[in-house]
Amino acid sequence: MKPTTLAIHGAAGRMGQRLVALGHADPAVELVAAIESASSPNLGRDAGVLAGVGEIGVPLSADWPQSVGAVIDFSVPEAVDGVVARCLEHKFPLVIATTGFGETTRNAIEEAAGVIPVCWAPSMSLTVNIAMKLAEVAGRALADHPTGADVEIIERHHRFKEDSPSGTALGFGRVISDAMGQHQHTHGRHGRPGVRPHDEIGYHAVRTGDNPGEHTIVFGLLGETLELRVAATNRDCYASGALVAARWLQDKPAGLYDMQDVLGLRP
Ligand SMILES: NC(=O)C1=CN([C@@H]2O[C@H](COP(=O)(O)OP(=O)(O)OC[C@H]3O[C@@H](n4cnc5c(N)ncnc54)[C@H](O)[C@@H]3O)[C@@H](O)[C@H]2O)C=CC1
C-alpha cells in the first residue's frame, strides 16, 4: 500500500514536532507539508531540523499543498475554522486534535463532515480512549446506586496549556453524564457551595511543570471509591494515535468519526 501523504497543521508546536519526528520514521506515511502560522518565527526552517530528526526537505510554511492524503491539526482554537474551510474546499480528509474551541467551530466541523471524512477527538491516546470505555461501563453500573456516586474529574497538564479543563476531561464528562444523567457541570469549588448534589460532575484542572497529560476519574460512593487514572509519560501516544487516525480515514466515506471508531472500541 502506498504511504499516506500528510500535512501537519501547527507543525512547529510541541505536538507538531512529535508528529514530524514520528511521521518521518513511519514508512506508512509521507510528510509533504508542515503548515504554521503566517507569523511563526520558524517559517522557512526545515521541519525535521526543528523536530530534532535532521533535515527532511519539508520547510515550515504558511502555504497549503494543492493535494494531500490527510491533514492533521494540532494548533490553536482560533485557527480551526480556517483548517476546516481549507479541507472542505480541497476535499482533504481531516484529523482534528486541537481542543478548547466553541460551538460555532463544532458546528462547522459537523457540517464539513457531511462532505469529507473528519476524525475529531480530544485525545488521540489509546489508553485514554480505553479509559473512556471503562468510564462508560462504570457510569452505567453506578447510575442508580442507592448511596449515589459522586463523579469528580481531575486533570493535570503542563504549565503552557491554555485551555481548561482539558478537552479530554470534558470528553470524560460527556461520556459519564450520558451514562448517569448528571445535568450540572461544576468547575472547581470555593466559598461555601453547600452539600454536594448528586446531579453534578466536578472538574479540577491542575497546571504544573511539564506534565504531558493525566486524568483521574473518581466515582465516590458511601463506603467505597472507584478511581480510573490514565497518564501520559510523553506526547508520543497522542502523535502516534493521530497518525493511525490519518491512515484510517483514507478509505472512509464522508462522516464525523472519533478515536473510538478508529480504535474499534465502538460496538
Ligand atoms: N487530541 C489530542 O490527543 C491532543 C490535543 N492537544 C491539543 O493540541 C493543541 C496544540 O497543542 P500543543 O502542540 O501543545 O500547542 P503549541 O502551542 O505548542 O502548538 C500550537 C502550534 O500551532 C501554531 N499555530 C497557531 N496559529 C496557527 C495558524 N493560524 N496556522 C497554523 N499554525 C498555527 C503555533 O504557532 C504553534 O506552533 C492544543 O489545543 C492541545 O490541547 C494536545 C495534545 C494531545
Ligand SMILES: O=C(O)C1=N[C@H](C(=O)O)C[C@H](O)C1
Ligand atoms: O494540551 C495538551 O497537552 C493536551 N491536550 C488535550 C486535552 O485538552 O485533552 C489532550 C492531552 O491531554 C494533552
